[in-house]
Amino acid sequence: MSGTKTLFDKIWQNHLVEVQDDGTCLLYIDRHLVHEVTSPQAFEGLANAGRKVRRPDLTLAVPDHNVPTTDRTARIESEEGRIQVETLQKNCKDFGVPMFDLQDIRQGIVHIIGPEQGFTLPGTTTVCGDSHTATHGAFGSLAFGIGTSEVEHVLATQTLLQSPLKNMRVTVEGALPNGCTAKDLVLAIIGKIGTAGGTGYVIEYAGKAIRDLTMEGRMTVCNMTIEAGARAGLVAPDETTFNYLMGRPMSPKAGAWEQAVEFWKTLPSDEGAFYDKEVTLDVSEIVPQVTWGTSPEDVAPITGTVPMPTSFKVDGKPEAAQASLDYMGLTAGMAITDITIDVVFIGSCTNGRIEDMRAAAEVAKGRKVAEGVRALVVPGSGLVKEQAEQEGLDQILLEAGFEWRDPGCSMCLAMNDDRVEPGQRCASTSNRNFKGRQGFGGRTHLVSPEMAAAAAVTGHLTDVRDL
Amino acid sequence: MQKFDKLTGVAAPMNMINVDTDMIIPKNFLKTIKRSGLGKNLFDEMRFDREGNENPDFVLNKPAYREAKIIVAGDNFGCGSSREHAPWALLDFGIRCVISTSFADIFYNNCFKNGILPIKVTKEQLDDLMDDAERGANATLSIDLESQTIQGPDGGEVKFEVDEFRKHLLLNGLDDIGLTLQKVDKVDSFEERQNASQPWLAGVAKV
Numbered sequence: 001m002s003g004t005k006t007l008f009d010k011i012w013q014n015h016l017v018e019v020q021d022d023g024t025c026l027l028y029i030d031r032h033l034v035h036e037v038t039s040p041q042a043f044e045g046l047a048n049a050g051r052k053v054r055r056p057d058l059t060l061a062v063p064d065h066n067v068p069t070t071d072r073t074a075r076i077e078s079e080e081g082r083i084q085v086e087t088l089q090k091n092c093k094d095f096g097v098p099m100f101d102l103q104d105i106r107q108g109i110v111h112i113i114g115p116e117q118g119f120t121l122p123g124t125t126t127v128c129g130d131s132h133t134a135t136h137g138a139f140g141s142l143a144f145g146i147g148t149s150e151v152e153h154v155l156a157t158q159t160l161l162q163s164p165l166k167n168m169r170v171t172v173e174g175a176l177p178n179g180c181t182a183k184d185l186v187l188a189i190i191g192k193i194g195t196a197g198g199t200g201y202v203i204e205y206a207g208k209a210i211r212d213l214t215m216e217g218r219m220t221v222c223n224m225t226i227e228a229g230a231r232a233g234l235v236a237p238d239e240t241t242f243n244y245l246m247g248r249p250m251s252p253k254a255g256a257w258e259q260a261v262e263f264w265k266t267l268p269s270d271e272g273a274f275y276d277k278e279v280t281l282d283v284s285e286i287v288p289q290v291t292w293g294t295s296p297e298d299v300a301p302i303t304g305t306v307p308m309p310t311s312f313k314v315d316g317k318p319e320a321a322q323a324s325l326d327y328m329g330l331t332a333g334m335a336i337t338d339i340t341i342d343v344v345f346i347g348s349c350t351n352g353r354i355e356d357m358r359a360a361a362e363v364a365k366g367r368k369v370a371e372g373v374r375a376l377v378v379p380g381s382g383l384v385k386e387q388a389e390q391e392g393l394d395q396i397l398l399e400a401g402f403e404w405r406d407p408g409c410s411m412c413l414a415m416n417d418d419r420v421e422p423g424q425r426c427a428s429t430s431n432r433n434f435k436g437r438q439g440f441g442g443r444t445h446l447v448s449p450e451m452a453a454a455a456a457v458t459g460h461l462t463d464v465r466d467l
Numbered sequence: 468m469q470k471f472d473k474l475t476g477v478a479a480p481m482n483m484i485n486v487d488t489d490m491i492i493p494k495n496f497l498k499t500i501k502r503s504g505l506g507k508n509l510f511d512e513m514r515f516d517r518e519g520n521e522n523p524d525f526v527l528n529k530p531a532y533r534e535a536k537i538i539v540a541g542d543n544f545g546c547g548s549s550r551e552h553a554p555w556a557l558l559d560f561g562i563r564c565v566i567s568t569s570f571a572d573i574f575y576n577n578c579f580k581n582g583i584l585p586i587k588v589t590k591e592q593l594d595d596l597m598d599d600a601e602r603g604a605n606a607t608l609s610i611d612l613e614s615q616t617i618q619g620p621d622g623g624e625v626k627f628e629v630d631e632f633r634k635h636l637l638l639n640g641l642d643d644i645g646l647t648l649q650k651v652d653k654v655d656s657f658e659e660r661q662n663a664s665q666p667w668l669a670g671v672a673k674v
């Protein structure tokens with residue numbers, strides 16, 4: 001097996017600037033995404049030390065976490081949020097960092113805009129001060145989240161000190177059945193390996209079910225890799241990848257394009273390459289997935305029931321499950337479809353792309369949001385929004401009683417004014433169901449966009465296949 | 468990072484153990500966008516009352532110690548959370564050195580990252596230094612990192628230990644970034660190679 005390499009090995013070795021005596025690697029960073037929450041102290045550090053940004057041309061900034069999703073010109077109500085956005089604007093100006101500002105149609109969630117612009121490319125290293133940077137792994141880019149002092153390190157040096165990671169391959173076989181999406185696939189994986197299952201690893205996703213996914217779907221899967229504890233997720237680039245990237249504003253231009261594709265084709269793992277761990281899953285029999293608890297591993301099929309805490313055999317899990325049920329206000333044994341909901345959120349870097357908008361509109365078409373339910377659709381970027389409007393999706397959703405909003409992180413983490421109120425229950429297409437994630441006291445059920453729209457029109461968690 | 472070679476200054480005595488990071492900088496000051504500016508809230512709950520008035524009994528409010536550059540404190544200084552805001556606040560106030568019998572691990576590391584020298588001494592040495600510090604502005608301490616010594620006001624000298632590598636970083640004002648910047652040639656040549664093999668990567672993002 002010597003001489004054979006995985007996709008991860010190839011990218012890692014391609015980016016080594018230096019290996020120190022203790023094994024720590026100085027890794028070159030090709031793509032750095034920056035947003036307003038985790039960057040202010042990093043820029044401040046640069047300013048205090050009289051340093052500059054080494055490669056502004058490899059850096060792209062966007063405000064997304066704090067931005068209002070109603071009116072682009074509206075003043076950000078929270079003073080702290082407003083200051084963070086203004087600070088980003090000033091820093092980008094001072095340091096010459098390209099930025100998509102609030103009025104720019106290209107503005108959106110940092111992990112949506114990178115791929116959309118062709119900034120994210122196969123074989124690269126991509127970082128951002130944000131754990132869901134894993135999203136970009138869908139393109140065969142080694143992409144992971146970093147802390148504020150590391151953000152400063154990358155800004156100043158375009159490199160990062162890192163220890164090597166282990167390699168895990170998750171092979172997903174079978175064809176996704178009707179009504180099931182990439183979201184259901186990744187929820188099923190997390191349900192199987194748990195939220196610590198990937199700790200210390202980079203996960204490469206392989207197998208027919210992954211190959212069959214669109215780029216949007218692959219991004220959804222890689223996005224939630226972090227919820228399985230792994231630092232990064234990877235999918236080998238193929239024709240689907242190349243077709244998605246061709247002609248994007250920052251993709252290689254004609255001439256360089258052929259050369260790039262030729263190089264990208266050398267990236268997939270070699271036959272017989274070594275993985276530290278292998279997991280296999282067949283998804284041909286799965287049904288739409290829903291979370292019932294406050295950890296993304298608390299997954300159940302929509303056809304199932306809320307589990308008994310005592311049914312878990314892992315140490316500490318029965319107690320954690322009981323605490324989850326108490327917080328979520330659920331009773332063990334009740335049918336998942338009996339869970340009523342107050343809020344629906346369709347958006348986030350997990351499911352805020354055009355396909356997700358289409359999926360939601362498809363279910364919403366000719367139906368009405370149930371009485372008493374508030375349903376928000378928040379496109380992931382200005383360009384997603386524009387395309388959806390060109391396709392008339394906004395009209396379908398508005399007619400059905402959904403709110404159609406401006407792009408941003410929104411109710412994924414409730415840093416702006418979009419919040420789930422205490423005790424309210426939300427069917428959400430985002431990625432984290434932690435206590436209070438969508439607002440203090442809010443209860444989150446993670447689902448696909450189809451399932452979220454289905455819940456919106458019935459008022460309870462619903463098997464979209466039954467509609 | 469500011470380099471640290473020699474420091475002469477007033478030492479403020481804090482004769483208490485377990486000075487934790489919550490005391491150093493309470494958590495309501497963490498929602499900032501800055502590392503600087505935290506000095507005014509250093510030891511906030513001890514320094515000020517509820518109305519924001521200075522507590523005259525707190526050491527850093529006493530005339531002799533308002534310009535202190537050194538803190539001499541009891542065992543286990545800097546315990547509690549990992550917040551880097553604690554050394555940021557000390558530094559912003561003007562403290563460049565903390566002397567104690569022991570430090571919490573993370574705080575100890577964070578100090579070096581921010582140009583602060585934490586010095587570990589024995590119990591007897593600490594007692595002597597505490598006595599010196601009690602004498603206020605008349606009794607400055609002089610610290611020489613190169614020779615690893617603390618000079619007391621009466622000519623007494625204390626030798627201390629410090630990790631060679633960390634000493635090197637502090638003496639030269641090198642943080643991780645400073646260190647990596649010393650390898651800029653390697654980064655340059657990496658970029659040259661990459662630019663030749665994958666020319667499509669550069670120059671993509673524009674203002």
Ligand code: SF4
Pocket residue numbers: 064065109110111130132348349350408409412413430431
């Ligand atoms: S949408 Fe949610 S998960 Fe994604 S970057 Fe924004 S806050 Fe983070």
